[in-house]
Amino acid sequence: RATRREWTALAIIALPCLLYSMDLTVLNLAIPAIIADLHPSSTQVLWMVDIYGFFVAGSLITMGNLGDRFGRRKLLMIGAALFGLASIFAAFATTANMLITARALLGIAGATLAPSTLSLIRNMFHDEVERTRAISIWMVSFSLGGAIGPLVGGVLLQYFWWGSVFLLSLPVMVLLLLSAPKLLPEYRDENAGRIDYI
Numbered sequence: 342r343a344t345r346r347e348w349t350a351l352a353i354i355a356l357p358c359l360l361y362s363m364d365l366t367v368l369n370l371a372i373p374a375i376i377a378d379l380h381p382s383s384t385q386v387l388w389m390v391d392i393y394g395f396f397v398a399g400s401l402i403t404m405g406n407l408g409d410r411f412g413r414r415k416l417l418m419i420g421a422a423l424f425g426l427a428s429i430f431a432a433f434a435t436t437a438n439m440l441i442t443a444r445a446l447l448g449i450a451g452a453t454l455a456p457s458t459l460s461l462i463r464n465m466f467h468d469e470v471e472r473t474r475a476i477s478i479w480m481v482s483f484s485l486g487g488a489i490g491p492l493v494g495g496v497l498l499q500y501f502w503w504g505s506v507f508l509l510s511l512p513v514m515v516l517l518l519l520s521a522p523k524l525l526p527e528y529r530d531e532n533a534g535r536i537d538y539i
Contacts, residue, residue, distance in 0.1 A: 343471050
């Protein structure tokens, strides 16, 4: 059965999942301020909002395969570092194209979080009941992130500039990078990419 270490690790990996889904909706309320500051075209505004989701969806399978080959914890940490750096890049973007590029990088980094965290949960929790509970918590973190994104964005915009909606992820990604080597075991699929011939 899982120990306190596994449940603590679950809490650590649920937080970036919450932020990953929050980034799908947190930008919505910031669009008027971004338009006033960066003066994007209508097409650029659409790309700012949608490119994150496009890159997340388009990269999920690839990132899952990379995690199987090179290590799920390793890919999670690389993704968390890239997510933090891309968040800084997005927060301090000075042109519309810079923000679009930053959102694309965030999408690629975000795509590492879902398959890596779910695979780690599968390997950390061997008891069926505990695994079901852990996956339920993981799913709730995704749903909650998407739901509270506009609310959190609105609160931040009330007191700070539009870039603050991206900087929210930095403390969580730093926490993940510091705690992952101690709390998360490494797993990889030794048969990933191999083809068995008859």
